[in-house]
Structure formats: structure tokens, C-alpha cells
Amino acid sequence: MTSSSSDLPIYAERRARLASQLGKDGIAIVPTAPERQRNRDSDFLFRHDSYFYYLTGFTEPNAWLVLAGDGRSTLFCAPKDLEREIWDGYRLGPEAAPAALGVHEAFSVAELDAKLPKLLENRSTVWYPFATHKGLETRVDGWLQAVRARVRYGALCPEEQHDLCGPLDEMRLVKDAHEQDIMRRAAQISARAHVRAMQLSARMLREGKEVREYHLDAELLHEFRLGGSQYPAYGSIVAAGANACVLHYRADAAPVRSGELVLIDAGCELDGYASDITRTFPANGSFTGPQRALYDLVLASQDASAAATKAGNRFNDPHDAAVRVLSQGMLDLGLLDANKVGSVDDVIEQRAYFQFYMHRTGHWLGMDVHDCGSYVEPTQVGEVSERKDPLSNEIIKNRPSRILQPGMVLTLEPGIYVRPGDGVPERFHDIGIRIEDDAIVTDTGCELISRGVPVKADEIEALMRD
Numbered sequence: 434m435t436s437s438s439s440d441l442p443i444y445a446e447r448r449a450r451l452a453s454q455l456g457k458d459g460i461a462i463v464p465t466a467p468e469r470q471r472n473r474d475s476d477f478l479f480r481h482d483s484y485f486y487y488l489t490g491f492t493e494p495n496a497w498l499v500l501a502g503d504g505r506s507t508l509f510c511a512p513k514d515l516e517r518e519i520w521d522g523y524r525l526g527p528e529a530a531p532a533a534l535g536v537h538e539a540f541s542v543a544e545l546d547a548k549l550p551k552l553l554e555n556r557s558t559v560w561y562p563f564a565t566h567k568g569l570e571t572r573v574d575g576w577l578q579a580v581r582a583r584v585r586y587g588a589l590c591p592e593e594q595h596d597l598c599g600p601l602d603e604m605r606l607v608k609d610a611h612e613q614d615i616m617r618r619a620a621q622i623s624a625r626a627h628v629r630a631m632q633l634s635a636r637m638l639r640e641g642k643e644v645r646e647y648h649l650d651a652e653l654l655h656e657f658r659l660g661g662s663q664y665p666a667y668g669s670i671v672a673a674g675a676n677a678c679v680l681h682y683r684a685d686a687a688p689v690r691s692g693e694l695v696l697i698d699a700g701c702e703l704d705g706y707a708s709d710i711t712r713t714f715p716a717n718g719s720f721t722g723p724q725r726a727l728y729d730l731v732l733a734s735q736d737a738s739a740a741a742t743k744a745g746n747r748f749n750d751p752h753d754a755a756v757r758v759l760s761q762g763m764l765d766l767g768l769l770d771a772n773k774v775g776s777v778d779d780v781i782e783q784r785a786y787f788q789f790y791m792h793r794t795g796h797w798l799g800m801d802v803h804d805c806g807s808y809v810e811p812t813q814v815g816e817v818s819e820r821k822d823p824l825s826n827e828i829i830k831n832r833p834s835r836i837l838q839p840g841m842v843l844t845l846e847p848g849i850y851v852r853p854g855d856g857v858p859e860r861f862h863d864i865g866i867r868i869e870d871d872a873i874v875t876d877t878g879c880e881l882i883s884r885g886v887p888v889k890a891d892e893i894e895a896l897m898r899d
Contacts, residue, residue, distance in 0.1 A: 441535040443611050444490045447604065451488065452504040454600045458557035459502040461597050462549070462573065464566055468494045478664065483800040484562055484601050486705050491534055493525060495542050499552055505537050507552065512541040550579035555589045563596040598805065605799055606806035607840040612706060612799070613873055616842060617882045619703035620871050622660030623710050624885030626653045628896065630671075630697055631886075635718035635897040638691050644716070646671040646695075650684035653699045662701035666708060666802045669699035673716065677865025678850040680792060691717040694724055696865055700802070707802040709844050710883045711869030718897030720890055723860040727849055728890050730762035731866045734847040735888075738794050742837065742845065742872050742879040748808055749834040752794035755847040760786045767858050768851065783823045789851055795844045798871055804842075810835050841874040845881075 455461055465485040469477045481492045489498055489508070497509040513526035530539035540548060553559060553576055561573060573594070580590040608616065630649040637644045650671045657665060671684035677696035689695055695716050700708035713728065715721070720728060737758045738751035760780040763769040774785040797804035813833040820829050848867030851857060868888060872879040887893050 440490055440611070443609070444488060445535045448488050448500055448506055449504050450604060451600060452500055452502055455500070455502040455560055456558055457502050458555070459560060459595075460553060460556045460558070460591070461498075461500045461560040462569075463488060463498040463500070463562065463597065464569065465491070465494060465496045467566075480664070481705070482566075483605075483705070483805075484565075484597070487601070487605060487800060489534055489536070491525070491530075492705075497542065497545060498536075499549070501552075501556075507548075508534060508536045508539040509542045509545045509548075510539060512543065546576070549576040550583075553577065553591060554580050554583065556591045557589075558593040558595055559591040560595045560597040562598045562601070565598065602805040602807065603811075605804065606797065607838055608799060608842050608873070609840065613840070613842075615704050615706045616708065616798070616871065616873070619662065619666075619701055619706055619708040620710065620883040621885050622657060622662050622703060623700040623708040624883055625660065626656035626699065626701070627697060627710055627712050627886040629653070629656050631712070631714050631893065631897050632899070634689055634695060634714070634716050638689075638717045644689035646673055646676075646684050646687050646689060649689065649695065649697065650699075653697070657701040660701070660703075662703045664702050666700045666702040670697065670711075671699070672696045672865065675852075675863035675865070677713065677867075678852050678863060679865075680850070689716045692721065694864060694866065696867055698867065698869065700871075705800055707798060707800065707804075708871060708883065709798055709802050709846075709869060710871065710886065711846055711848075711867045712886055712888070712893075713866040713868065714893050714897065718894055720894065724864060724866075725890055726766060727851070727861060727864055727866055730759065730766065731847055731849050731868050732888060732890070733762070734758035735845055735868050735870070738845045738847060739870075739872065739879060739881065742843070742874060744837055744839050744874055744876050746837050747810075747834045748795075748837060748843070750837075751843075751845055755794045755845075756781060756786060756790070759790050759847060759849060763789060763849075766861070768861065770856065787824060788854075789849050790847070791850070792846075792848070794847050795872075798842045798844050806835075806841075808835050809833065837874045839874055839876055843872055843874070845870050845872050 463485050466482040468479055471477045479494050495511045499507040508530050511524050527539035527541055629652040633652050669684050670682050672682040673687050673689040673695050674693040676682050693716050694713055696713045698711040700710050734755040737754040741750040741754040761777045764771050774780050797806045809832045818831045822829050846869030850865045851861040853862045870881045870883045887896050
């Protein structure tokens with residue numbers, strides 16, 4: 434999945450943008466992810482580090498990028514080794530890397546410890562991602578120690594260390610046209626996978642076959658790979674019946690029963706970018722009355738969150754919009770007793786809705802499924818207010834949430850989860866519903882890129898009949 438020659442200007446432009454923020458005498462060190470042993474002679478499936486890939490488009494393990502403030506880039510990568518390549522696969526090698534990746538020079542990773550001190554020498558500041566690579570700080574300390582050993586010969590050692598995550602997170606937060614195109618394609622593949630799972634569930638139940646959660650999970654994986662995706666973006670959630678009330682439930686072996694709902698939260702990763710879709714559907718293709726009532730409520734809350742997602746609004750606005758709709762619906766349907774909790778404003782102020790809706794309505798989406806980027810508006814970090822949480826009594830420090838800009842990508846995923854409890858109407862017991870779509874912020878609103886899978890209840894039932 435190494436970048437093609439047509440993509441080289443994209444990575445070069447990113448490196449140049451980052452270099453301009455390092456300072457004239459600054460230098461940045463970015464490793465890719467390490468390989469991880471699964472057991473004995475078997476490793477976990479390798480996945481590159483997102484920061485490293487964002488700057489290089491290079492997917493091989495055991496590689497490092499060094500970027501100087503003047504824009505000069507140096508890559509360290511695995512050397513060519515024909516014998517190891519028979520076992521482990523093709524390596525690009527340092528000789529081919531400059532032309533293939535657009536870097537200025539490349540060396541064998543075996544030379545990293547010898548060359549890094551020379552690259553750090555006479556620099557004022559060294560940048561690297563903090564708290565993302567175990568042991569990286571120790572390696573940087575070792576390279577700096579080697580520089581200090583040469584101060585009697587006139588060498589200067591960097592006196593400052595800065596977290597590279599800050600500038601990189603800001604760069605990654607707004608997706609360019611290249612990134613948006615990949616994310617649209619990833620969402621289309623994932624949408625087709627959800628359609629397959631819905632239809633399989635109804636078809637197998639109609640045929641009188643036993644259906645398990647793993648049957649539906651298999652359909653997702655099949656369509657992900659059929660569409661060209663490299664892997665799932667995260668562990669798929671396929672939750673039948675009451676399992677849907679477990680937020681991070683993993684696809685397992687529970688039976689999928691006619692008359693119950695199935696919640697699937699799953700998305701593929703394509704060329705380094707994640708998709709993230711959740712749909713909840715009746716296993717047999719037909720909603721019951723209580724299921725439909727709750728489903729329509731969650732969909733109305735998602736519609737409200739989508740309407741609040743546009744440039745100039747705040748990141749918190751979609752969540753607040755969804756919470757208001759859900760809170761009013763909980764009162765209307767009898768999940769909350771107005772005689773006990775008061776009006777919809779009271780429900781929101783006291784967070785009484787939290788019994789049935791306990792997570793946020795969205796998160797950034799990009800190379801990581803929970804992508805990087807601050808949720809606080811950088812121009813207003815100093816504006817702090819305090820409030821007492823009505824549920825935990827904890828003092829919370831609030832800062833103004835991020836102002837949305839065109840090109841930001843976030844999820845919209847309200848839900849409702851009804852566990853049995855005192856005063857909870859029995860007809861709603863063990864119903865868990867979440868609806869999630871991926872939204873690209875635009876000047877006038879948002880583009881929901883994951884609507885290749887139906888979301889309205891009538892459309893889901895029609896799809897499953899077919």
C-alpha cells in the first residue's frame with residue numbers, strides 16, 4: 434500500500450507544511466509502529482503508525498522519518514535482503530526510497546543510531562510524538578547524549594523538546610480532497626457490508642436457519658475485503674437482542690432471534706482511512722411497535738444533530754441537539770416520568786437522560802477511527818468556566834468546544850439503551866438502538882457519506898424484504 438507516484442506531491446506538501454512549523458533549527462523524528470508478536474513465530478497483523486503514514490505514504494514496518502526545519506527529509510527503512518524477502522515479502526529498500534517516496538535521502542535502519550546524533554547536532558529543538566511510542570523518549574535521550582559528548586568539539590545539542598502531536602493533529606483535523614475521496618470510498622464499502630448483513634439475517638430466519646452473531650460478522654468481513662479494504666477499522670460490534678445495550682460488545686456467538694433487534698457498529702479501513710457506521714435493524718425484517726417508536730426517536734435525534742453540523746457551529750452543537758430530542762422523546766414515551774424529573778430542560782440540566790443515553794454523539798474520524806485533534810477551540814483555550822456535574826458531583830472545567838470548519842470529519846451517533854429497571858416500561862426492556870453516520874463538514878451543512886445503507890425504518894424493512 435506504499436503511495437503511488439501520483440500521490441507523492443501530497444506527502445511532500447505535508448512534510449513541507451510541518452517543516453515550516455519546526456523552526457529554522459528544529460528537527461522532527463517520526464517512527465512507524467513496531468511489529469508485535471502474537472505468539473511464538475506469529476505476529477499480529479501489522480498496521481503502520483498514522484502520523485508516519487500521513488507524512489510518507491509508506492506502509493513497511495521498521496521505518497523512521499527525520500524531517501529538518503529547512504524541509505530536508507531523511508528516511509530510514511529496512512534494507513533489501515533477498516533471503517528475508519522470500520519469507521516476509523518485498524522491501525522497498527533505501528536505494529529506491531527517494532524516488533518512490535519523494536524523500537531527499539534514505540538509509541538502512543541499521544544505521545539509525547549512528548546517523549541520528551549527527552542529524553541532531555547543532556539543532557535547537559527536537560520534535561517527536563510524545564506518549565505514543567513506548568521507549569521513544571529513552572532513544573532520543575541516548576541520541577542527545579551522543580551529541581553532548583561532542584560539545585568539546587564545538588557541537589551544539591538541542592536544548593528544547595516539543596510534542597510533534599500538536600502541529601500534526603491540527604494538520605490532520607481538516608481533511609483535504611484526497612483524504613475525503615478515500616473516506617467516501619471507505620464509507621461506501623462499509624455501507625454495502627451493512628446491507629449484506631441485514632439481508633442475510635432476514636433471509637436465514639425466513640428459511641428457518643439458525644443465525645448467530647458471527648454469521649453477520651462474516652458478511653461484514655467478506656464485503657470489506659471484496660471492496661478492496663485492507664482491514665476492519667476496529668473490532669466490529671454485532672450485538673443481538675439485549676447485547677445491544679452493551680456499548681462495546683464484540684461480535685460473538687449469541688443467537689439472532691426473530692422479533693429482536695440487531696445492532697451492528699462496523700466499518701472498514703481503506704488506504705489508511707477509517708469508516709464508522711452503526712445500524713440497528715429487526716432481525717426478521719419487521720420492527721415491533723415499541724422497537725419502531727424508539728428507533729424513530731433515535732433517527733429524529735440524528736437528524737437534529739446533522740442539521741447542527743455545519744461550518745461555524747461548535748463541535749458540541751450536534752450533541753446538544755441530539756440530547757434535546759432524545760430527552761423530549763424519553764418523556765413522551767414514558768421512559769422518564771415528568772412528575773419526577775420535570776421538563777425537558779430539567780432532564781437536560783440534571784442529565785436524567787443519562788440512564789438511557791450515556792455517550793457523546795460523535796468524535797473525529799480520519800486515519801484513526803477516534804481520530805486526533807483537539808475538541809477545544811484553540812483560540813479560546815483560556816476561557817474556562819466551572820460546573821458541578823449533577824450525577825457525580827465532580828467539578829468539571831469547561832472550555833469552548835471546537836468551531837467546525839469545512840473538511841473536518843466527524844461521526845453522528847446518538848443512541849438509546851433500555852435496561853430493565855424500576856419504573857422502566859417493560860415493553861422497552863433490553864432494546865438497544867444506535868444510528869451512526871460519517872459527516873464531512875461543509876460551508877452550508879454536512880455531507881453524510883455513509884448513507885449507502887438505508888437509515889429510515891420503512892427503507893430498512895423494504896431492503897430486508899428483498
